[in-house]
Amino acid sequence: MFGHDLNPMDLRPQDVDRATEQARGVEAALAEADGLLAELTGTGRSRSGHVSAVVNAEGRVLDVTVGERALREGAIALCEDIFTAVGNAQEDVQRQAEALLRGHLRQAVPDLAMDPVELRQRLERLLD
Amino acid sequence: MSWPAPDQDSQYLDTILRQTRDAMRHLRAAKHMIGQVEGTGEAADGLIRVRTGADGVLRHVDLNPRALRLTPEAIGREVTRAIQSAQDDSARQAKEIVNGVASHVDALPEPLDERFVEHRVETAMRDLYSGGL
Numbered sequence: 001m002f003g004h005d006l007n008p009m010d011l012r013p014q015d016v017d018r019a020t021e022q023a024r025g026v027e028a029a030l031a032e033a034d035g036l037l038a039e040l041t042g043t044g045r046s047r048s049g050h051v052s053a054v055v056n057a058e059g060r061v062l063d064v065t066v067g068e069r070a071l072r073e074g075a076i077a078l079c080e081d082i083f084t085a086v087g088n089a090q091e092d093v094q095r096q097a098e099a100l101l102r103g104h105l106r107q108a109v110p111d112l113a114m115d116p117v118e119l120r121q122r123l124e125r126l127l128d
Numbered sequence: 129m130s131w132p133a134p135d136q137d138s139q140y141l142d143t144i145l146r147q148t149r150d151a152m153r154h155l156r157a158a159k160h161m162i163g164q165v166e167g168t169g170e171a172a173d174g175l176i177r178v179r180t181g182a183d184g185v186l187r188h189v190d191l192n193p194r195a196l197r198l199t200p201e202a203i204g205r206e207v208t209r210a211i212q213s214a215q216d217d218s219a220r221q222a223k224e225i226v227n228g229v230a231s232h233v234d235a236l237p238e239p240l241d242e243r244f245v246e247h248r249v250e251t252a253m254r255d256l257y258s259g260g261l
Contacts, residue, residue: 057185066204
C-alpha cells in the first residue's frame with residue numbers, strides 16, 4: 001500500500017507491522033502539514049504587473065491591489081488583469097501546498113512511494 | 129458492532145454492494161452538481177460583479193466602466209469584497225450539495241476488519257470443539 005513490495009498471498013507479521021508504522025508516520029506528517037498549510041498564502045500578478053492578489057491556502061482572496069496605471073487601459077483590460085492576478089495567486093498557493101505535503105511525507109516516511117498529489121488525482125478519477 | 133453469520137455472507141455482500149453502488153451514484157451526481165456551481169458576488173453598488181466556481185476559482189469578472197471613477201485603492205477593496213462574496217456563495221452551495229449526499233454515504237456500514245476475522249476464527253474453533261468433543 002505504501003510503496004514497499006507486498007505479496008498479498010504471503011503477508012508476514014513484519015509486513016503488517018511495517019505498514020502500520022508507515023501509516024502512523026503518514027498520519028503524523030499530515031497532521032503537522034495541516035497546521036502549516038493553514039498559514040500559507042499565495043501571491044500573483046497580472047501580465048502588466050499593475051494588479052496583484054493574495055489568497056489563502058484554500059484559494060480565498062485576501063486582497064487585490066490595483067495600481068494607478070491599471071486603470072488606463074479601461075474596464076475590460078482591468079477585468080483581465082484581476083482575473084490573471086487572482087488565478088496566478090491560486091496556482092502559487094497550490095504549488096506551495098503540494099510541495100509542503102510532499103516534503104513532509106518524504107521526511108516522515110523516506111521510503112514512501114505514494115505521491116499525495118497523484119493519490120488525490122486518482123481518488124478524484126474514481127468518481128468520473 | 130454486529131457481524132454477519134457465516135450463512136448470511138452472500139446476503140450481506142449483496143447488501144453492501146447495493147449500498148456502495150447507491151452511494152457512488154449519489155457521489156458522482158454530487159460531483160457533477162458541484163462542477164456546475166457558480167457563486168455570485170457584487171460590490172460598489174453593483175458596478176463590480178464576480179462569479180466563482182465551487183473551487184473558488186474566478187469564472188467571470190465584470191466591471192462597469194463607471195467603477196473606474198473610484199480610486200485604485202477603492203477598486204482593489206471593492207473587487208476583493210465582490211470576490212469574497214462570490215466565493216462564500218459558491219462554498220455555501222457546494223456544502224449544501226455535500227450535505228445532501230452525506231446521508232447516503234453515512235449509511236454504509238463500517239468495513240469488516242481484523243476483529244471480524246478474529247470473531248470468525250473463534251466461532252469456527254468453538255464449533256469445531258463443541259462438535260468434536
